Amino acid sequence: MAIKKQYLKSKPICKVTFTVPADEAETVAVVGDFNNWNPTASELKKLKNGTFKGTFELPMENSYEFRYLIDGNFTNDEEADRFQWNEYAGTENAVLEV
Template sequence: MLERKPRKDRTEVTFILPADSPPGPVSVVGDFNDWQPGVHTLQPREDGKRAVTVALPGRSTHSFRYLAAGDYWFNDESASDQDGPNSRVRT
């Protein structure tokens, strides 16, 4: 799931997943972090889910995927659309 919070010069996008599906650590990787795993690792929240917030330029579109343990790549069903094998988010 994605949450967006518009700010003056950017949009804060929060990437949210259930606490244990998939199990183990999960990173969101995309063109906004040069597709580097571990830069934006989802962390536990009080509501039992995992999340990470990334500040992205306003009025932009970004490709991303999630990377879980065991080299398991997957997309976000709530994303704006798809770009080939990647999810896309619009700010």
């Protein structure tokens, strides 16, 4: 898994690209604070090589909790900036700092 951040000089936005290698998966979405944990608004596109990829424009100077939803199962990105305990879910969420 990989996270790439591209800060725009023209506006306070960071383009964040999420890449998830999941050859066997049917669907992959990134859900989090930035999209109200809505998987239908954040599905990643499956590429020919089996990797899922998507880019989102997020306001800068914020932190966002997120997780990947791979075929209905939640998982964290080991390359996240940090991890935050989520009492509601009873597990840690990945955190993205932009």
